[in-house]
Amino acid sequence: MNSTLEKLSPTLFTIGIFLFWEAACRAFKIDRFILPAPSEAFMAMVQYWRPLAYHSFVTLWTTLAGFGIAVAFGIALGLVVGWSRTIYRGLYPVMIGFNCIPKVAVVPILIMWFGIGEVPAILTAFLISFFPIVVNVATGLATMEPELEDVLRALGARKLDIMLKVGIPRTQPYLFGSLKVAITLAFVGTVVSETVGANAGLGYQIALAGSNFQMPLVFAALLLLAFEGIAMYAVFAWIEGHFTRWAFRSSMSAAA
Amino acid sequence: MSASVEIGDVTLTYRGVSGGVLALKGTTLNVRRGEFAAVVGPSGCGKSSLMKLVTGLLPPDNGSIVISGAKVTGPVKIAGMAFQNPNLLPWRKVVDNVLLPLEIVQPYRSNFRREKKQYREQAEALLKTVGLGGFGDRYPWELSGGMQQRVSLCRALIHQPSLLMLDEPFAALDAFTREELWCVLRDLWQKIRFTVILVTHDLREATFLADTIHVMSARPGHIVMSKTVELPRPRELEDCFKPQFIDIVHELRAKIGEVRQQ
Ligand SMILES: Nc1ncnc2c1ncn2[C@@H]1O[C@H](COP(=O)(O)OP(=O)(O)OP(=O)(O)O)[C@@H](O)[C@H]1O
Numbered sequence: 001m002n003s004t005l006e007k008l009s010p011t012l013f014t015i016g017i018f019l020f021w022e023a024a025c026r027a028f029k030i031d032r033f034i035l036p037a038p039s040e041a042f043m044a045m046v047q048y049w050r051p052l053a054y055h056s057f058v059t060l061w062t063t064l065a066g067f068g069i070a071v072a073f074g075i076a077l078g079l080v081v082g083w084s085r086t087i088y089r090g091l092y093p094v095m096i097g098f099n100c101i102p103k104v105a106v107v108p109i110l111i112m113w114f115g116i117g118e119v120p121a122i123l124t125a126f127l128i129s130f131f132p133i134v135v136n137v138a139t140g141l142a143t144m145e146p147e148l149e150d151v152l153r154a155l156g157a158r159k160l161d162i163m164l165k166v167g168i169p170r171t172q173p174y175l176f177g178s179l180k181v182a183i184t185l186a187f188v189g190t191v192v193s194e195t196v197g198a199n200a201g202l203g204y205q206i207a208l209a210g211s212n213f214q215m216p217l218v219f220a221a222l223l224l225l226a227f228e229g230i231a232m233y234a235v236f237a238w239i240e241g242h243f244t245r246w247a248f249r250s251s252m253s254a255a256a
Numbered sequence: 257m258s259a260s261v262e263i264g265d266v267t268l269t270y271r272g273v274s275g276g277v278l279a280l281k282g283t284t285l286n287v288r289r290g291e292f293a294a295v296v297g298p299s300g301c302g303k304s305s306l307m308k309l310v311t312g313l314l315p316p317d318n319g320s321i322v323i324s325g326a327k328v329t330g331p332v333k334i335a336g337m338a339f340q341n342p343n344l345l346p347w348r349k350v351v352d353n354v355l356l357p358l359e360i361v362q363p364y365r366s367n368f369r370r371e372k373k374q375y376r377e378q379a380e381a382l383l384k385t386v387g388l389g390g391f392g393d394r395y396p397w398e399l400s401g402g403m404q405q406r407v408s409l410c411r412a413l414i415h416q417p418s419l420l421m422l423d424e425p426f427a428a429l430d431a432f433t434r435e436e437l438w439c440v441l442r443d444l445w446q447k448i449r450f451t452v453i454l455v456t457h458d459l460r461e462a463t464f465l466a467d468t469i470h471v472m473s474a475r476p477g478h479i480v481m482s483k484t485v486e487l488p489r490p491r492e493l494e495d496c497f498k499p500q501f502i503d504i505v506h507e508l509r510a511k512i513g514e515v516r517q518q
C-alpha cells in the first residue's frame with residue numbers, strides 16, 4: 001500500500017501542481033499575458049505542435065551533441081588531472097576561474113566566431129557541462145585508498161596498471177553521478193545560447209513568442225524543455241544505477 | 257623460495273609543510289628466510305613506515321635494506337601485503353579480487369589470459385583453505401569483515417610471495433574471529449614457509465604466531481628488544497594459557513610500558 005503510494009507520488013505531485021496552478025489562475029483571474037493557465041499552455045502545445053516539435057528536436061540534438069563532447073573531453077581531462085598531483089595543482093585554479101565565467105557572457109563571442117546557428121549552442125552546452133565531469137572523474141582517482149595503491153606497487157605495478165585496474169573502474173560511480181548533473185546543465189547552455197542568438201530551438205521559440213506576447217506558447221515551450229530535461233536525467237539516473245550497482249551496495253558512495 | 261630481510265641502520269624523515277617528522281632512527285632488524293617476525297611498539301613509532309621501507313615504497317634517508325642479498329632501490333615486486341582495512345575492489349567478485357596480483361606479477365601476468373581457468377582454480381583452492389570455499393562468486397560487500405580479511409590474506413598470498421608483509425591485519429576484528437584467523441595464518445605459513453613480517457598491537461597475537469618479536473621504541477623508532485619465542489610448534493590456541501606464554505606476554509608488555517614512559 002505504502003510502496004504503491006511512493007511509486008505514484010511523483011505523478012500525483014506533478015498533477016497536483018498543475019491543478020493548483022490552474023485553480024489559482026482561474027480563482028484570481030490572472031491575465032493570460034502574465035501567467036497563462038496550464039490548460040492554455042497545453043492548448044498552445046496542440047495548436048503549434050509542428051514548430052514546437054521541430055524546435056524541441058533541435059534543442060535536444062544540440063544539447064546531446066554538446067553533452068557528448070563534454071563527456072569525452074571531461075573524462076579525458078579528468079583522467080589527466082587525476083593522474084598527477086602536479087597537473088592537478090596547476091590546472092585547478094584555471095578550471096575554477098573558467099567555471100566562474102557566466103556562460104551567457106561567452107555566447108556573443110561564440111556567435112561572432114561561428115555565426116548564428118547550432119554551433120554556438122552546441123559549444124555553450126559543452127562549456128557549461130564539462131566541468132562537473134572533470135571534477136568528479138579527478139575526485140574518483142584522487143580518493144583512491146593509499147593502502148590499496150601500496151599493495152599493488154609492492155607487487156611491481158606501474159602507474160598505468162594501477163589506473164586501469166583500480167583508478168578507472170573506481171571513478172565510474174563518480175562519472176555516472178556527474179552525468180546526471182551535466183545533462184541538465186547542458187540544456188541550460190543550449191537554451192541560453194538559443195535565446196541570445198539562434199534561428200531554431202526552444203530557446204529561440206521562447207524568445208520569439210515572448211516578443212510577440214504569446215505567453216501560452218512561451219509556457220508550452222518551457223514545459224517541453226522541462227520534459228526533455230527530466231527525460232534525459234531519468235536516462236542517466238537509470239544508467240548510473242545499472243552500471244554501478246556495486247557502488248550503492250558497498251560503502252563507497254558516489255559524489256553527485 | 258622465501259626471502260631474507262636485512263634492515264641496516266635506517267633513518268626516515270617525513271618532510272612536511274610544518275617541518276619534518278623523524279619517524280625512524282637507527283633501526284636495525286634482520287629476518288631469516290622463512291622466519292615469522294613480529295614488530296610491536298607504541299602507536300606512531302614508525303611500524304607502518306618500516307613496512308613501506310622494506311617493500312621499497314619509500315626510500316630511506318640513510319642506511320640500507322637488503323632483501324635476499326639484493327639492495328632495495330624501488331618497489332620490490334614480490335611482496336604480498338595486507339592491512340587492517342581489507343581494501344577489496346567492490347566491483348570485482350571475491351575470486352577476481354584474489355586474482356588481482358596475478359594480473360600484475362610476472363610470469364603470471366603474461367599467461368593470465370591463457371591460464372585464467374587454472375588460476376581461478378588455484379584461487380578457489382586458496383579461498384577454501386581459509387574457510388571461504390564456495391564464496392568466490394560473491395561480491396565483497398556480501399561478506400562480513402572477517403571474511404573480507406580472509407580474502408585480503410588470499411590476495412596477498414596468491415602469487416606465492418617470498419615475503420608477506422602484514423600491517424595490523426586483524427586489528428579490526430572481534431576476538432573470536434581474530435583467533436580463528438591466527439590459526440588460518442599459522443597453517444598457511446606452516447605449509448608454505450614464506451617469510452613474514454607482522455606488525456601488531458596484540459602481544460598475544462605476536463607471541464602465538466612469531467618466531468621472533470621485535471619491540472620498537474617511541475618515535476623516532478628503533479628496535480629496543482628482540483625476543484625469540486621458544487614455544488614449540490605447532491602451537492595451539494590452548495597454549496595461550498600456558499605460563500611460559502603468559503611470561504613472554506608480560507615481558508613484552510613491561511618493555512612497551514617502559515618505552516612509552518620515555
Ligand atoms: N605520510 C606521512 N607524512 C608525514 N608524516 C607521516 C606520514 N606517515 C607517517 N608519518 C609520521 O611518522 C610517524 C610514524 O608513523 P607510522 O604510520 O609508521 O606509525 P605506526 O607505528 O604504524 O603507528 P600505528 O601503530 O598507530 O599504526 C608518525 O608520527 C606519523 O606522524
Ligand SMILES: [Mg+2]
Pocket residue numbers: 303304305423
Ligand atoms: Mg601503522
